[in-house]
Amino acid sequence: DAGVIQSPRHEVTEMGQEVTLRCKPISGHNSLFWYRQTMMRGLELLIYFNNNVPIDDSGMPEDRFSAKMPNASFSTLKIQPSEPRDSAVYFCASSFGLWGRDDSTDTQYFGPGTRLTVL
Amino acid sequence: GQQVMQIPQYQHVQEGEDFTTYCNSSTTLSNIQWYKQRPGGHPVFLIQLVKSGEVKKQKRLTFQFGEAKKNSSLHITATQTTDVGTYFCAEYVKTSYDKVIFGPGTSLSVIP
Numbered sequence: 284d285a286g287v288i289q290s291p292r293h294e295v296t297e298m299g300q301e302v303t304l305r306c307k308p309i310s311g312h313n314s315l316f317w318y319r320q321t322m323m324r325g326l327e328l329l330i331y332f333n334n335n336v337p338i339d340d341s342g343m344p345e346d347r348f349s350a351k352m353p354n355a356s357f358s359t360l361k362i363q364p365s366e367p368r369d370s371a372v373y374f375c376a377s378s379f380g381l382w383g384r385d386d387s388t389d390t391q392y393f394g395p396g397t398r399l400t401v402l
Numbered sequence: 403g404q405q406v407m408q409i410p411q412y413q414h415v416q417e418g419e420d421f422t423t424y425c426n427s428s429t430t431l432s433n434i435q436w437y438k439q440r441p442g443g444h445p446v447f448l449i450q451l452v453k454s455g456e457v458k459k460q461k462r463l464t465f466q467f468g469e470a471k472k473n474s475s476l477h478i479t480a481t482q483t484t485d486v487g488t489y490f491c492a493e494y495v496k497t498s499y500d501k502v503i504f505g506p507g508t509s510l511s512v513i514p
Contacts, residue, residue: 316502325504325505325506325507326445326490326504326507327504328502328503328504331502374444374445376445390435390447390450391435391445391447391502392447393444393445393446394444395443395444396444
């Protein structure tokens with residue numbers, strides 16, 4: 284298995300432009316997570332999906348951010364318009380189930396990340 | 403709100419020395435996971451702890467879950483340069499929604 288695939292790996296854009304990040308989860312995984320990592324704020328959960336349905340988007344910073352999962356093998360995170368403070372590494376992760384069942388290990392497998400720089 | 407504390411924030415050790423990072427939660431946890439992130443890399447799952455007082459070992463790594471399930475520790479015996487990276491604990495929180503919260507991480511440097 285190729286693991287979680289993210290594209291692009293690096294993105295440099297100018298303030299005000301639209302940015303779309305893409306993720307292909309591991310085949311068979313039912314949950315997908317989007318994270319943002321910065322030095323200041325660490326690793327933050329933005330949103331996660333279970334069976335393609337958004338479960339919790341309370342981590343999405345503001346209306347400029349939106350995420351979709353049209354099918355089990357693809358998700359996007361869009362920022363429109365982008366701002367310099369959005370510069371970060373964005374990780375996508377997937378897992379077989381929803382973490383929380385004591386008798387399971389719903390390991391999250393992270394993709395390589397997209398390093399976004401907004402000038 | 404829910405907070406996960408990790409100490410220390412940074413640790414520099416001589417190769418061969420031991421290393422310990424601690425994770426503390428403001429509430430009782432159902433379970434906890436530990437991840438490692440190499441510089442420039444992505445978080446990689448290490449282990450999950452579920453039971454009160456649980457101790458698990460992976461070669462030179464020892465993971466422990468506190469009796470009260472409010473804290474956890476990761477201990478590395480005789481560090482090697484391959485241990486360099488940031489170690490995160492992550493807790494699962496069940497409120498109105500299920501939520502995963504990562505600690506701020508402990509960054510380990512190993513001096514050869």
